[in-house]
Amino acid sequence: xxxxxxxxxxxxxxxxxxxxxxxxxxxxxxxxxxxxxxxxxxxxxxxxxxxxxxxxxxxxxxxxxxxxxxxxxxxxxxxxxxxxxxxxxxxxxxxxxxxxxxxxxxxxxxxxxxx
Amino acid sequence: xxxxxxxxxxxxxxxxxxxxxxxxxxxxxxxxxxxxxxxxxxxxxxxxxxxxxxxxxxxxxxxxxxxxxxxxxxxxxxxxxxxxxxxxxxxxxxxxxxxxxxxxxxxxxxxxxxxxxx
Numbered sequence: 320x321x322x323x324x325x326x327x328x329x330x331x332x333x334x335x336x337x338x339x340x341x342x343x344x345x346x347x348x349x350x351x352x353x354x355x356x357x358x359x360x361x362x363x364x365x366x367x368x369x370x371x372x373x374x375x376x377x378x379x380x381x382x383x384x385x386x387x388x389x390x391x392x393x394x395x396x397x398x399x400x401x402x403x404x405x406x407x408x409x410x411x412x413x414x415x416x417x418x419x420x421x422x423x424x425x426x427x428x429x430x431x432x433x434x
Numbered sequence: 435x436x437x438x439x440x441x442x443x444x445x446x447x448x449x450x451x452x453x454x455x456x457x458x459x460x461x462x463x464x465x466x467x468x469x470x471x472x473x474x475x476x477x478x479x480x481x482x483x484x485x486x487x488x489x490x491x492x493x494x495x496x497x498x499x500x501x502x503x504x505x506x507x508x509x510x511x512x513x514x515x516x517x518x519x520x521x522x523x524x525x526x527x528x529x530x531x532x533x534x535x536x537x538x539x540x541x542x543x544x545x546x547x548x549x550x551x552x
Contacts, residue, residue: 335534355543363527421490424477426474
């Protein structure tokens, strides 16, 4: 069975400071990993994904994520936070088997960026 | 085509009634997924289709839930004899064919259908 843990319900940072939203996962075999963002009253939007290769993945809006196989982590990062980054962030995992359709999501982390 | 659309956006019903939600995926997306999300939790997988075939269904899904995608385009999710525990946001997502996505398909979500069972 696959699972995702987002250990922090809430992350608060000041605008301009770096941010990290943590994610650890469990899956059989190699993972596909994703980050999605949900703004109030909006659907989930894809941010970035890890397939294979370079452990540092760059995505939308200046976000990046670092894959660490030994720690089974895929933390989301941004060098300089913006107030507009405030939203709910979800990490998701899916096994490499391309016939497997199910993505498993964490319970989300609310990011608040204060001016 | 502007994205995944879901209808209705909100549904309030009395316990015991049946409800049906519709999802129109992004055109040419051959996979369609249904998820359920409750407050404070991440999306929980319910089922998915590849074209018209339902390939996987969550073991958590009771027999009161049924989903169809008869022509491989739009999909419906029906909940029979609703219970208060069914109150949630029902999310639909679609993804493009593997041959276009390089084997990895991210999900494109609709804005969801919120169900309230009184």
